[in-house]
Amino acid sequence: MTWLRYGVVFLAVAIGVAQVVRLLDITKDEMLGSAAQIMVPAMIAALIEGQQYVRRHAALPGSGGAWRFAFIAMGVATVLNVALTYAGPTVAPEFAKLAIAAPGSQQFVTLLLMYAGGYLLANRFFFGIGAGNTMSRDKARNERPGK
Known part of the structure; x- marks a missing residue:
């Protein structure tokens, strides 16, 4: 389930942000893509x-x-990157x-390897941030007086 959720979130954010940027490009007559x-x-x-x-x-x-997650997520992200590459410029x-x-x-x-390296580092770093923040929040919630 983890990889399915990861893939769905990846696609939703990639396509959603692309469409928002595309809409802003059309309405503001500027190129905002990055x-x-x-x-x-x-x-x-x-x-x-x-x-x-x-x-x-x-x-x-x-x-x-965490590194195991990062490597597997890198593979998922890279495959989705290739799929979005050929989905066309109107999608992403x-x-x-x-x-x-x-x-x-x-x-x-070369481009795909650069993206894969970026995905590896981003996945490792942000996986740890998400886990750490949730753990800190849960700990602070449990330490409140009256619990």
Whole structure:
């Protein structure tokens, strides 16, 4: 279920932000798109998964578990990145920029590896942030007087 939720959140954020930016581009007659749109979906999905981990286990994930999550989530995000690349510029314009390189070409592989590296780091960092924040909040809630 974790990977399904991660993928759904990733796609919802990627497509949602792309559509908002596209709408603003049309109404404001400006180009607001940014490469940050490619990393933000992974960040938000990893944050949510970190929160869910603490809710399920009532403990922080160990370093090995967090890295395991980061590597698997990197694979999921990279596959979804490729899918969004070919979904077209009307669905996710920033992701569609990868389509300028021929699939399998050195440029395509280099860009995809750069994205994968960014996904790995974002997933690891934000998974830990989500877990840590949830754990701190739960601890503070339990320490309140009157509980």
